[in-house]
Amino acid sequence: MKHPTHTTFAIIAIASAAIPAHANQAPGLVDQYRPAANRIINAVRAGNGAYDKLEQLCDGVGHRLSGSPQLDQAIDWAVQTMRADGHENVRKEHAMVPRWVRGRESLLMTEPRAMDLAMLGLGGSVGTPPEGLTAEVIVVRDEKELASLGRRVSGKIVLFNNIMPAYDPREGSGYGSAVKYRLAGAAFAARHGAVACLVRSVTATSLRSPHTGAMSYEHAERKVPAAAVATEDAAMIARMIARGQRVVVTLKMEARSEGEASSANVVAELRGRERSDEIVVISGHLDSWDVGQGAHDDGSGCVMAMEALTAIRRLGLTPRRTIRVVLWTNEENGVAGARQYVKDHAAELPLHAAAIEADSGGFRPTGFSFQFDDKRREAIAQRQLEEIASLLAPLGATQMRAGGSGADVGRMRPAGVPLLGLNVDGSRYFDYHHSQADTLDKVNPTDLTESTAAMAVMAYVLADMPGRLGQPE
Amino acid sequence: MKHPTHTTFAIIAIASAAIPAHANQAPGLVDQYRPAANRIINAVRAGNGAYDKLEQLCDGVGHRLSGSPQLDQAIDWAVQTMRADGHENVRKEHAMVPRWVRGRESLLMTEPRAMDLAMLGLGGSVGTPPEGLTAEVIVVRDEKELASLGRRVSGKIVLFNNIMPAYDPREGSGYGSAVKYRLAGAAFAARHGAVACLVRSVTATSLRSPHTGAMSYEHAERKVPAAAVATEDAAMIARMIARGQRVVVTLKMEARSEGEASSANVVAELRGRERSDEIVVISGHLDSWDVGQGAHDDGSGCVMAMEALTAIRRLGLTPRRTIRVVLWTNEENGVAGARQYVKDHAAELPLHAAAIEADSGGFRPTGFSFQFDDKRREAIAQRQLEEIASLLAPLGATQMRAGGSGADVGRMRPAGVPLLGLNVDGSRYFDYHHSQADTLDKVNPTDLTESTAAMAVMAYVLADMPGRLGQPE
Numbered sequence: 001m002k003h004p005t006h007t008t009f010a011i012i013a014i015a016s017a018a019i020p021a022h023a024n025q026a027p028g029l030v031d032q033y034r035p036a037a038n039r040i041i042n043a044v045r046a047g048n049g050a051y052d053k054l055e056q057l058c059d060g061v062g063h064r065l066s067g068s069p070q071l072d073q074a075i076d077w078a079v080q081t082m083r084a085d086g087h088e089n090v091r092k093e094h095a096m097v098p099r100w101v102r103g104r105e106s107l108l109m110t111e112p113r114a115m116d117l118a119m120l121g122l123g124g125s126v127g128t129p130p131e132g133l134t135a136e137v138i139v140v141r142d143e144k145e146l147a148s149l150g151r152r153v154s155g156k157i158v159l160f161n162n163i164m165p166a167y168d169p170r171e172g173s174g175y176g177s178a179v180k181y182r183l184a185g186a187a188f189a190a191r192h193g194a195v196a197c198l199v200r201s202v203t204a205t206s207l208r209s210p211h212t213g214a215m216s217y218e219h220a221e222r223k224v225p226a227a228a229v230a231t232e233d234a235a236m237i238a239r240m241i242a243r244g245q246r247v248v249v250t251l252k253m254e255a256r257s258e259g260e261a262s263s264a265n266v267v268a269e270l271r272g273r274e275r276s277d278e279i280v281v282i283s284g285h286l287d288s289w290d291v292g293q294g295a296h297d298d299g300s301g302c303v304m305a306m307e308a309l310t311a312i313r314r315l316g317l318t319p320r321r322t323i324r325v326v327l328w329t330n331e332e333n334g335v336a337g338a339r340q341y342v343k344d345h346a347a348e349l350p351l352h353a354a355a356i357e358a359d360s361g362g363f364r365p366t367g368f369s370f371q372f373d374d375k376r377r378e379a380i381a382q383r384q385l386e387e388i389a390s391l392l393a394p395l396g397a398t399q400m401r402a403g404g405s406g407a408d409v410g411r412m413r414p415a416g417v418p419l420l421g422l423n424v425d426g427s428r429y430f431d432y433h434h435s436q437a438d439t440l441d442k443v444n445p446t447d448l449t450e451s452t453a454a455m456a457v458m459a460y461v462l463a464d465m466p467g468r469l470g471q472p473e
Numbered sequence: 474m475k476h477p478t479h480t481t482f483a484i485i486a487i488a489s490a491a492i493p494a495h496a497n498q499a500p501g502l503v504d505q506y507r508p509a510a511n512r513i514i515n516a517v518r519a520g521n522g523a524y525d526k527l528e529q530l531c532d533g534v535g536h537r538l539s540g541s542p543q544l545d546q547a548i549d550w551a552v553q554t555m556r557a558d559g560h561e562n563v564r565k566e567h568a569m570v571p572r573w574v575r576g577r578e579s580l581l582m583t584e585p586r587a588m589d590l591a592m593l594g595l596g597g598s599v600g601t602p603p604e605g606l607t608a609e610v611i612v613v614r615d616e617k618e619l620a621s622l623g624r625r626v627s628g629k630i631v632l633f634n635n636i637m638p639a640y641d642p643r644e645g646s647g648y649g650s651a652v653k654y655r656l657a658g659a660a661f662a663a664r665h666g667a668v669a670c671l672v673r674s675v676t677a678t679s680l681r682s683p684h685t686g687a688m689s690y691e692h693a694e695r696k697v698p699a700a701a702v703a704t705e706d707a708a709m710i711a712r713m714i715a716r717g718q719r720v721v722v723t724l725k726m727e728a729r730s731e732g733e734a735s736s737a738n739v740v741a742e743l744r745g746r747e748r749s750d751e752i753v754v755i756s757g758h759l760d761s762w763d764v765g766q767g768a769h770d771d772g773s774g775c776v777m778a779m780e781a782l783t784a785i786r787r788l789g790l791t792p793r794r795t796i797r798v799v800l801w802t803n804e805e806n807g808v809a810g811a812r813q814y815v816k817d818h819a820a821e822l823p824l825h826a827a828a829i830e831a832d833s834g835g836f837r838p839t840g841f842s843f844q845f846d847d848k849r850r851e852a853i854a855q856r857q858l859e860e861i862a863s864l865l866a867p868l869g870a871t872q873m874r875a876g877g878s879g880a881d882v883g884r885m886r887p888a889g890v891p892l893l894g895l896n897v898d899g900s901r902y903f904d905y906h907h908s909q910a911d912t913l914d915k916v917n918p919t920d921l922t923e924s925t926a927a928m929a930v931m932a933y934v935l936a937d938m939p940g941r942l943g944q945p946e
Contacts, residue, residue: 059709059716062588115535118909207680207910208765232912236532239913243532292681436591437680439705440712 029387029465036317036464037391037457043311044453050307051445053081054300054362058293058440065123065290066330067099067261074286075264078302078327082268085310087325089271092264095340097330099261100124102290103254107198107227110134111248112240118208118230120435121255122182122199122215123289123333125226132252133157133196133225139238142181143188154193157249159200160185161234166204167427175430178202182213182228187220196251197226200234205431208232212289213434214333225253263287265337266327268306270313272463278321279348280463281355282308282455285331285408292438296429300362300443300451302327304422308456319463321353328408331359338408342415349415353468356420357406358455361432362443363424365454367392367399371410371419377470378402381418384469388461397454399423418469422455502860502938509790509937510864510930516784517926523780524918526554527773527835531766531913538596538763539803540572540734547759548737551775551800555741558783560798562744565737568813570803572734573597575763576727580671580700583607584721585713591681591703593764593908594728595655595672595688596806598699605725606630606669606698612711615654616661627666630722632673633658634707639677640900648903651675655686655701660693669724670699673707678904681705685762686907687806698726736760738810739800741779743786745936751794752821753936754828755781755928758804758881765911769902773835773916773924775800777895781929792936794826801881804832811881815888822888826941829893830879831928834905835916836897838927840865840872844883844892850943851875854891857942861934870927872896891942895928 057074064071075092082090100123107119138156140146146158160181165174181188181199189197201211210230217223229237240247266286272278284301288294305325312323329337342349356368370385372378382400389398404410405419413419424447432438462469530547537544548565555563573596580592611629613619619631633654638647654661654672662670674684683703690696702710713720739759745751757774761767778798785796802810815822829841843858845851858873865871877883878892886892897920905911935942 055712059712060586062586113533113535205680207678207682207904207908208912209680209682209910232910232914235914236912239528239532431680435680437682437705439681439709441705441708 029384029461030390033391033461036460039315040311040456040460041394041453043315044449044456048307048311048449048452050303050448050452053303053306054295054443054448055440057299057303058295063288063290063292063294064286066097066263066287066333067258068290071263071287071329075266078266078286082266082306082325086313087268087270087309089267089269091267093267093341093344094262094264095329095337096260097263097336098334099258100333101256101258103127103256105227105253105255107229108250109247110250112245117233117249118210119227120210120212120291121253122226122228123212124215124257125186125253125255126223127253127255128196128225128251132250134248134250135195137237137241137247137249139241146188146192156194157196157198157251158189158194159198159234159237161200161238163200164202164204164430173426173430175202179213183216186215186224186226187217190220190222190224194224196224199226199228201228201231203231203430203433206231209435209437211433211435212291225251225255227251227253263329263337265329265341268309268325270309270318270323272321273318274320276322277351279352280321280323280459281326281352281409282323282459283326283328283355283357283408284359285328287330287332289332289434291434291436293440295438295440295443296361296432297434297438298331298359300448301358304358304448304452304455307452308459311456312460317460319460321463323459323463331407335407335411338411342411349412349417352412352417354418354420354462355409355412356422356455356458357409358422358451359406360422360424360426361429362448362451363426363429364447365395365397365451366423366425367397367401368458369401369403369405369421369423371403371405371413372470373413373416380472381470388458391457391461392454395450395454420458422451424451502857502934503863506864506934509933512788513784513929513933514867514926516788517922517929521780521784521922521925523776523921523925526776526779527768527916527921528913530772530776531768536761536763536765536767537759539570539736539760539806540731541763544736544760544802548739548802551739551759555739555779555798558779559786560741560743560782562740562742564740566740566814566817567735567737568802568810569733570736570809571807572731573806574729574731576600576729578700578726578728580702581723582720583723585718590706590722591683592700593683593685594726595699595701596685596762597688597730598659598726598728599696600726600728601669601698601724605723607721607723608668610710610714610720610722612714619661619665629667630669630671630724631662631667632671632707632710634673634711636673637675637677637903646899646903648675652686656689659688659697659699660690663693663695663697667697669697672699672701674701674704676704676903676906679704682908682910684906684908685764698724698728700724700726736802736810738802738814741782741798743782743791743796745794746791747793749795750824752825753794753796753932754799754825754882755796755932756799756801756828756830756881757832758801760803760805762805762907764907764909766913768911768913768916769834769905770907770911771804771832773921774831777831777921777925777928780925781932784929785933790933792933794936796932796936804880808880808884811884815884822885822890825885825890827891827893827935828882828885829895829928829931830882831895831924832879833895833897833899834902835921835924836899836902837920838868838870838924839896839898840870840874841931842874842876842878842894842896844876844878844886845943846886846889853945854943861931864930864934865927868923868927893931895924897924
């Protein structure tokens with residue numbers, strides 16, 4: 001999933017209703033593209049293959065971690081499917097990805113009583129010795145509290161019981177701040193002498209369902225194993241310790257890194273009619289964590305991009321520029337696919353008119369975030385996007401926000417590529433995210449259709465508009 | 474949890490606001506008991522030990538299936554705790570209970586691809602051979618569809634994919650109708666030649682969280698193993714089969730019945746000041762399924778009853794009749810505790826002025842259901858309960874409904890004991906029910922306090938009112 005650079009965004013434009021017709025130059029984007037946008041929306045709503053593709057991916061392949069046979073299978077499926085849809089230049093673009101293997105794992109509480117805890121090792125973690133690591137648990141809320149404990153941490157297992165707040169429509173999910181200890185908890189724990197790190201699962205809602213995700217040993221003095229526990233179990237351990245009880249656990253993890261594996265981004269195009277060397281990328285990531293089905297994260301983003309291209313093609317709407325679908329490999333634990341893309345396409349990046357990523361789940365679309373380094377271009381883009389928002393009004397996808405785009409397209413930022421992210425109603429996303437519960441049934445077909453239409457309209461307008469996004473007309 | 478005899482109830486009286494003061498005789502129950510009811514409510518709200526007791530039970534003991542060492546531990550804890558609270562006649566009342574052991578279990582899909590499914594064996598099920606049962610899955614919605622398949626069922630594993638509807642405030646949970654295949658699915662499946670039975674978990678909300686519960690071989694020609702699968706996995710198998718795929722699974726269960734074990738109901742009393750031989754029972758069941766912590770089902774009901782008695786005692790409110798807390802054993806899979814109580818107390822049952830059970834979760838109270846066989850007594854009781862509803866108005870617990878009371882107190886029905894059940898806001902109950910997610914954190918302390926107060930007020934008024942509930946004054 002995408003990692004927002006900050007948790008709250010300034011909402012720059014909300015409702016297209018507030019924008020008078022002909023607000024800017026004439027003929028504006030609204031007048032030029034209203035008919036095409038409506039055609040796209042009506043066609044996608046009348047029938048599209050997004051949900052069927054998602055079912056093929058989720059049920060037919062299942063989860064698909066980098067370096068797994070399932071990801072290879074998903075890549076082959078995407079190539080075949082996009083060829084069958086009649087797209088051009090359908091191809092794999094090779095990239096080496098890290099191969100991390102979970103193996104068997106368990107977390108057994110042995111004091112004050114015996115109990116199996118609900119856990120998932122964190123991606124990238126080292127394993128434990130075969131007999132496991134047995135130690136007393138120390139619970140802290142944050143790094144500051146950990147530091148205050150001094151030498152008492154030595155030899156212990158640290159549990160970061162950092163509570164993710166419930167979703168707030170104004171504040172968003174709170175994921176950005178809550179995920180800190182999943183990413184860096186092991187390094188903090190090792191610095192203070194701990195033998196392993198546990199983190200409360202990064203979610204506000206749980207049915208005893210642990211959530212995995214990437215961790216990092218950056219700045220770590222030693223590599224200690226790291227695992228997420230269900231919020232229920234983290235809360236229980238914290239209560240026991242607050243009651244003065246000594247909590248001892250045995251953590252067993254076979255987790256290991258097995259070097260690199262060959263993988264690929266999957267690419268397909270609708271070649272532009274006039275400036276086909278200029279590119280608008282629409283994208284999602286094909287890899288997932290090794291639990292659930294990767295339905296919201298990010299099967300949904302992939303099928304939106306695939307189906308947006310199909311819808312535009314079937315309507316015979318050949319835009320000025322080329323629209324390129326990219327289904328990234330290895331977003332979850334390395335972003336190696338996007339890194340490779342940036343290398344392989346370095347010469348072409350200045351011709352990227354925009355790169356859009358959908359990696360916030362297959363929910364109802366609310367709008368797009370956009371990311372420019374150049375303030376002058378951002379101001380121009382903002383005005384243009386406010387016009388496009390009016391075209392997206394039938395979908396309710398009218399919020400245009402300066403903010404994070406996506407982890408993959410984010411790699412193009414140094415090259416100055418205009419970046420966009422599809423925003424959706426994220427109120428339930430983190431209930432499922434990186435867990436066994438991220439399955440097809442959690443995706444509403446109507447929501448997926450609406451988001452597919454939003455992607456298609458945005459892609460078509462950015463690929464066809466006379467000037468590029470962020471450039472003076 | 475309690476098993477309602479029907480899923481919808483006629484709401485007989487809703488808001489106490491609609492009841493004029495002095496509606497019946499003077500002085501009515503309202504005038505007589507308003508001061509005491511308010512004292513009880515204020516005292517319970519000012520501070521009570523219900524949540525602390527629930528934490529001791531959930532964290533200190535955990536789940537506690539009949540015949541398990543944990544249930545013995547819970548029974549001892551309840552005795553000690555009620556003695557420490559200063560109650561009279563605190564004792565265990567012996568009962569033999571069935572001992573069913575889950576053992577290890579797994580459900581592996583082998584076709585169309587390999588995948589571990591999320592499952593929980595059903596309580597009472599037989600196990601499989603050590604190598605498991607491997608067979609093709611047939612999906613049906615109900616018994617009728619199963620019957621229509623004829624000989625095709627033979628040798629297969631039947632999956633009942635009966636979908637429990639989302640909670641509806643007017644209709645309730647829909648549990649009553651949905652639970653049919655959990656209880657009787659194995660018998661249906663065996664009748665048509667199947668080798669095992671799978672049921673979609675009885676819940677409308679899931680994060681890949683299977684729900685166990687009792688099943689029965691009543692009327693079964695053969696005993697075939699039965700397990701619940703997570704709703705997500707049931708839905709996936711149904712989708713695969715709808716796509717024309719053959720689904721094969723291997724079910725392994727070590728489940729076995731190990732005869733009977735010694736157990737006990739736990740009893741404590743506040744002896745009445747005038748007619749101490751007359752009894753008002755307030756109760757919950759101490760046993761739970763062997764997953765989660767049995768927090769809502771039914772640790773909450775137990776601590777409400779315990780703490781209601783403590784609150785009344787601490788206020789020095791000694792009622793006319795005796796209030797007796799009964800913490801039942803074996804509600805979940807046999808109701809052996811209540812059966813034994815009815816035997817042991819047969820002579821005393823005519824002196825039971827009422828028996829109340831709280832077994833719908835530790836949520837916000839909404840009122841009470843009541844169960845009379847005698848229509849004339851029911852009509853009198855209804856008028857009396859409408860008055861008591863007015864006393865419960867500060868708690869919002871004013872709905873008095875004719876309907877099911879509780880599985881345990883229900884055993885006293887043949888003896889003509891007036892039965893009541895505490896009703897609560899059940900909108901989330903089945904999200905947690907019989908699953909790993911039924912843990913302390915799901916219980917809101919304020920809700921538990923309000924329900925405790927409702928139990929205390931009802932118990933006190935029924936124990937102190939001049940005539941008995943349902944008797945002409």
